[in-house]
Amino acid sequence: MTGHKPCGHFRGAAFSAFFALLFAAACGGGGNNATPPAAAPAPPPPSGNSGPTWTAGVYQDAGLFKDRCETVRTGLDFEGNPFPDRAGSTLEENFWLRSWTDETYLWNNEVQDRNPANYSDPVAYFDLLRTTATTASGKDKDDFHFSQPTDEFLRERNSAPVAEYGARLIAYSVSPPRDFRVLYTEAGTPASDTVMGTPNLIRGARILEVDGVDLVNANTTAAIDTLNDGLFPLTAGELHTFVVQDPGAATTRTIMMISEDLSTPAVNRTAIINTPAGDVGYALVNTFSPFASEQDIADAITDMNAAGVTDLVLDLRYNGGGLLAISAQLGYMVAGPSRTSGKAFERLRFNADAGGINPVTGETNNTTPFFSTGVGFSVPSGDPLPNLNLNRVYILSTDWTCSASEAVINGLRGVDVEVVLIGRATCGKPYGFYPEDNCGETYYTIQFQGVNQKGFGDYADGFIPMNSSAPFGVKLPGCLVDDDLDHELGDESEAMLAAALQYREFGTCPAPPPVSVAAKALTKADASERPGLDLKRGMRVMENNRDMRMPEE
Template sequence: MEVSNQQVTGFLSLHVKKATVSIAAIILAACGGGGGNTAVPPVTVDPGSGWVAGQYEDWRLNSMRNICANPRTTGGYSDTQGSVTDENFWIRSYSNDTYLWYSELPDIDPGTVNSNQDYFDLMVTDGLSPTGNAKDQFHYNQDTEAYNQSYLGVSAGYGVRFFVISSSPPRKIIVGYNEPNSPASENGLSRGAEIISIDGEAIENSNNVDALNAGLFPETLGEAHTFVVRDLNAAEDRTFTMSSAEITSVPVKNVATFDVAGTKVGYLTFNAHIKPAETQLIDAISQLKASNVEELVLDMRYNGGGYLTIAAELGYMVAGPLTEGLIFDELTFNDKYTERDPINNNILEPSRFESTAAGFDALTNPTPTGTALPSLGFTRVFVLSSGGTASASEALINGLRGVDVEVILVGGATRGKPYGWYALDNCGTTYSTIQFKGSNEKGFGDYSDGFFPVVSGDLSGAEVTGCLVDDDLSHALGDASEGRLAAALGFIETGACPSDSASAFGLTDKSSTDAPHPLSAVSGKLIQPDLGTVVVR
């Protein structure tokens, strides 16, 4: 969960670190970083750093904060000249004071690590979840300017999200989706297309991984690379050159209705809880309400999170007045902060379902603060999910279940991130370190290993009634024959998970004797990296 300095704003898992790491590490970091303590680099920067084990200065003091190795001279920041060691001292104090599991952190001399990135990576627990996974898989930092732009829905690249089926030879990378008005959409690079080669290097088996990564995720704007792709169901490959550009994300797409055995079903793709999503969700729900839909399918399979307030607004738009005054997500910090939050010193109060718009400052068409939200008044909602469904998306699932709205989960287990933080800048880097855990109206928040679709689940645990369905890259998102959407529509018609979701209620024109498309049921990870990310090995 991520929080601004003004309000609790959401579970963040939109970004990955720029680092020379393998695809496995990047997928682990898809919600903001990997976990676990690593060895201290054997470099002594300043043996006279002044470090005293167990003694910590207040990170809020002017003598601690924004004392920088490379002070910013523009933008109105209060940076003053310092060193890497000074920045490490701030990271150490900030982590010890606010980290949810601060008692599990090592106390390392800031003068013995010559990189802020390396030092911050050490300020993380190596504890495990109940199932043996790393307890903290979401520890990360990011350039502040890039961070701020990302929450406005602005990033750099081609405007495409790649689905990695295999990151090492024989590699296989498929397009998951694209953004409108982007280099990818302008070149017809759409869901299901396979990337065959980049700049003459074969994706499947090239040893030149530097060239592959440079082409997939260019370092700078305006960088041109030549792609050979095989479009979905195409007999031949095609070649084109694509240049990186500034991309404006459209988080809400494919708003549609379906008639399923006389029941009108609404659908929308929702990919990120970012600022533009507020108005886009209001418009989508208003459109579906005007269409008199009786059921709703929220496709959040690729929604890694964002602003918690937007999730609370969507929760109200789904369930309506029955949620008014009820807890959407209640935050618990470490034992140093039981009454006030550690950043703003505000009295701790639960986040409640929001019946009016917060008024996020989106770049275009922002909704005025206090605008009444539309609502459907549903007591059941279908959520299409995967391991990429995390943070604010999971908070939405949990929040709705907390007020007895039945959630039917169709797809795969979610990421497992009931945690969050205030994203805080120091010296041009925004640090995200877990500071609190969220729980719903019923007090439940123990889903650190994700929500799991099962044949029959209750409203208190991490098991959720639903259907296990692999991702279907052979159909567009929002296509009624796409495997996960088809399964949800089939459940609406029959009350159960269909054995053949694509044909269970006549939404496909293929003969039952046809072999399934090789991309109709795939496993892998959709990655959403920054510029310069290394993804193949």
């Protein structure tokens, strides 16, 4: 199967923007201090009964309008902090968005100045506060502008478990006749539990029915509700029945799964592949969040170090990003100390008005190094990290490889580690942001571009294998290969891993897929093409971003 269509975990958490891909979502991506300083007490609201007035091109300080809310929250948030809200208005919420965008947005001089008084919905107003420029390939330069309710953001930021089965899906068609397949499962979950020796779900299995409803063809409101409730349960303990057809099978299977509260592990699986030219390590790393990712990745590299691997295949094909500090640690663990000592993993580039100051935090614009020790997420601060000391790494990618995972590619290239790219073009997000709450909504506006030790960060059309005929994207050594749902991930016969091993041994690639297939594979379905089934319920924004946080001091 080919094609990068909407995907989601079997999850229940609602997520307000399907293209929260980035994060590295959607959050920021490159300073040493990821948490902005505590906000000063809010100033009194602007004087006058009619509220602030708009003068085109004249911006007041965003702090004048911060936390002045039409609807005031009371009590404590999910993290136990009192809400900062004060009595205000929708107009003041809009004025805050306008000034905050002008102060922090990377392309602030490309935003049309619109009168905040003309908009009754702050989220709708925010949607307009972005550049409309496009990249060389024709996609939006800012394809990552979104918001979500703050309560959802806080739960995701704290890796609150959500109800799911432990499987991620891909939708090749979201309208009848639908085609939903399993991308992968996670160990120790309902999806990977075995019945008579067969896991409930396997990679490539097609889901045909959910709780007696035909997933392929059903199109009534009641049927769609049943499908959503079964695919993306809202609570743990829900029992749902599925009819699935495994790859190559002529018959179907009926399975039952009970949803559980689960958190996504960073490292899905690893393997040591024996070859005549030395052992090759394989690691499927699906996220750089949550905090446990730090320990998970360190443990995987420790095992590979002990096995004496001479090369590494790093499978980031489904990795949308996460904590930038952890991706910087992975960069160190690949390259080792001699190549990374004193070097920048990523520097931040803000708008032209910022100078040498981070306009979000107000602090000096710092650099993210290749962290060689734990930083305190789940590896104790200062504990040395393992490293493989490699001068080359094979990275498996698709257009879900985004933000903080693209930063691994760019950061390693900045210290002359050869990156061999196998798969598809990455998503093209050298940008990031700091999530900012105001009045119950958390906003994500692009605030910086990440650049490597050599000052390079211009990959808005992604990194792409050298043998691609695409006229855009940053070309790297490697092979254009489609994702292969007929073989399990980590199987040496799986197309992308097999191509990496072939390139390593012979320096050659399999025949690239047809152009028509490549075009399909590089296209994400637009929201207007996704009526009915709510794939947004299967996404987590914090798995898809450059998350700038560091552990609490």
